[in-house]
Amino acid sequence: MLTDLKGRKVVALGERDGVSGPTIAACVEAAGGEVAFVATECFV
Amino acid sequence: MDLRSQETILRLAEEHGPQSLVVILGAPDPESAEIAAETVVLGDPAYAGALAGVQLGLEVYHVLELQEVTPAEVWEEHVGVMADVLDASGLTTAVAGIREQGAANS
Numbered sequence: 001m002l003t004d005l006k007g008r009k010v011v012a013l014g015e016r017d018g019v020s021g022p023t024i025a026a027c028v029e030a031a032g033g034e035v036a037f038v039a040t041e042c043f044v
Numbered sequence: 045m046d047l048r049s050q051e052t053i054l055r056l057a058e059e060h061g062p063q064s065l066v067v068i069l070g071a072p073d074p075e076s077a078e079i080a081a082e083t084v085v086l087g088d089p090a091y092a093g094a095l096a097g098v099q100l101g102l103e104v105y106h107v108l109e110l111q112e113v114t115p116a117e118v119w120e121e122h123v124g125v126m127a128d129v130l131d132a133s134g135l136t137t138a139v140a141g142i143r144e145q146g147a148a149n150s
Contacts, residue, residue, distance in 0.1 A: 002066075002105045005113055009060055011053055011067040011102075013045075013080060018072030018130065019107045023122045027110050028068060030118040036056050036065070039049050 005033030014040040045083045050093035053084060057100050067104040072130060074138035077106055081139045085146035101146045106135045 010033040014021035021038040028035050057065055067084045071077035079089060084102040088095040108127060111119055119127075 002109050002113060005066065005110075008066045009056070009064050011056065011065060011084075012070075013049065013067055014070035014107075015072055015076065018076075019070030019123060019126050021070065023126075024068050024070050024107045024110075026122045027107065027114045027118060030115050031110060031113040033066070036060075037049075037052050039046065039052075040070075041046050041049065 005031040008033050009036040010034060011036060012038045014038075016040055016042045045080055045088065045093065045095075047093045050083065050088060050095045053100070053102075054094045054098065057102065062100050062102055065102050067102050068107050068110065069104065069139060070107050071135065074131065074134040077135050078138040078142060080104075081142035085142050086149070099146075099149065101150050104139060104143055104146075106139045108132045109136055109139075 010028045012021045012024035014024050021040040025035045025038045069080050081104045087098050
C-alpha cells in the first residue's frame with residue numbers, strides 16, 4: 001500500500017481506456033508528489 | 045509500453061536514481077497493468093524498447109492505490125466514477141505481484 005508521495009518524483013503513466021495521465025498527475029500533485037513525466041498511452 | 049515513455053523513464057531513473065522514482069499506472073485491466081508494471085520493474089517483456097533487459101526495480105502502483113493519500117475532493121473530481129467501474133482488486137493484485145517480484149530481486 002502506498003502511504004506517502006510527499007517529495008517523491010512520480011511518473012504518471014495513464015491509459016486512454018483507463019485513467020489518463022493528467023488525471024493521475026492531478027492526484028499525485030494533490031498528494032504532495034512531484035510529477036516528473038505524464039503520458040496517456042493506448043494499450044494494444 | 046510506448047517506446048518514448050520507456051526512453052523517458054530510463055533517463056529519469058539515470059538522472060535521479062531509481063529509488064527516488066514512483067510510477068503510477070492508469071491501466072484499465074489487470075493484463076495491461078501487469079505488463080506496464082513489469083516493464084518498469086523487471087524490464088520490457090516485449091524486448092522492444094529502452095527498458096528491454098533493464099531491471100530498474102521501480103516502485104510501481106495503480107492509481108486506485110492512491111485514494112488513501114489523495115484529498116477526497118480531488119479524488120472524487122478526477123477519478124470518481126472510474127474507481128467504481130474498474131476492477132480494483134484485479135488491478136491492485138496484478139501490480140502488487142510485480143512489485144513483490146521486484147522487491148525479491150533487489
